[in-house]
Amino acid sequence: MAIKAVVFDFGGVLIDWKREYVYSRLIPDETERRWFLDNVCKMEWVVQQDGGQTIADGTTELIATFPEHEALIRAFYERWHEMLGGVLADGLALVDALDGVHMPLFGLTNWSAETFPYAWERYPVLQRFREVIVSGRVGVVKPDPAIFALMRAEIERHLPGIQPHELVFIDDNLHNAEAATALGWHGVHHTDAAHTEAQLRALGVPI
Missing domain, CATH: 1.10.150 (DNA polymerase; domain 1)
Incomplete structure (x- = not known):
């Protein structure tokens, strides 16, 4: 898969x-x-x-x-x-690696609609995703399944017919990663980049 x-x-x-x-x-x-x-x-x-x-x-x-x-x-x-302490270098390296193998990337964040523009304008890495769903804009937060449904709908606009088992979701909050797994996605609890990279490779992502 x-x-x-x-x-x-x-x-x-x-x-x-x-x-x-x-x-x-x-x-x-x-x-x-x-x-x-x-x-x-x-x-x-x-x-x-x-x-x-x-x-x-x-x-x-x-x-x-x-x-x-x-x-x-x-x-x-x-x-x-x-x-805000800035961009996390190991997280940026993950994005670079996935970009390098042309993996479609999307963003799903719990963030106030009022404060998100500040980060969006200052951290270019956030603009490297095909679509970004900001909880404060849609009125629902992780781990609610409804926000994952919204994310999947956005992904399907780019990748028609994509199935949950073809999706990976990376989050430093264990409950959010588990919520994705419960929906059939591959939820990855991010504790450090090396651990996340190892899990991606175990899923067959060639990075």
Whole structure:
């Protein structure tokens, strides 16, 4: 069974993004910082904006719940660009290798529609994909099967008749990789480029 397309997640695979890049400066104490990121500006809240809620609404709602942390909450999206550490070299090397064997590449990312343009304009690697689905634009986030259906529909426009077992999906979030596998794709949990490359080769991708 030949692999006919590879789908990349972006954050943690191609783009270095960490909340700590900002909050390590704002909350020097590690225990306090971890509490704040686990309980206030937690990932579940970030995913709401990734799913289409506006930054303004998300910020207002969180401040209403934690008014004592208003300044720290506002800093999240005011300084969001500082959470970007740039392109991950090993992820870029994977894209280069797959490009080198003419593998069709697609992008599927949980990302706010309001912040994604900043990265799109600054990191050319994101523009190397045939189609990119941004969760904040379509109003659904991974691991919801609906967003994978949207991705597959976009892929089929380029590769008519493609089947799930002919697709690889690479994501640093295990739950998202497992969701792809449950749909018949080959979900690859990206922990490092060497491991991902080995899994691609095991699937017959000649890189």
